[in-house]
Amino acid sequence: METHFANLEGARTTLAKERVLEDLRQLARDAESLLQATASDVSEKAREARERLAAALERARATCAEFEEGVVTRAKEAARKADTVIRQHPYESIALAFGIGLLIGALIARK
Template identity: 50%
Template sequence: METHFPNLDENYHSVRKRLMADLGVVAMDAEALLQATADNVTAEARVARTHLAAALEKAKTTYAEFEAHSIAVAKKTDAAIRANPYKSTGIAVGVGVVLGILLARK
């Protein structure tokens, strides 16, 4: 039984592209700020630029790790669902029923 959800893939890629674009804008703004303050030689400016540069590099590294991890998890989840479609559906229905009961109580 082969099932493919193209809308899910499109939504994932759409959100991923928007996130990439937003992070790209933040990175470009941070780099522009670093360049704009390059002439400011006060000690506070140098410390702030050093912290900003370190934070920017850490954010880029964290994003790359997050992207790699999320792709790996998505592939594992997809494989598990495809290997056990009825079990996956049963679990999803069970979780939905429990959430429905909990939300209906309030």
């Protein structure tokens, strides 16, 4: 029986990218809050800082959107590959799923 784990590293990379993406989203929310909080400050330095922050926020949003699009595309491709492997090797897939379930059941029963 041949196993197909070539994409495990890609899955780890995807998870790391998703964490970065969520961090970028949080940064954008924080930046928006900061912009709203400093909206009443009319000094020249505050205005320049708000403009720079707004520009950086737009760049971060664009990067986030590109990043998200790439993650979605790779996830769909990984799902397509998994589907192909399962269809080509149905009995091996069932045996592997059974084995993993048995292992998880044994680990849970030990506790």
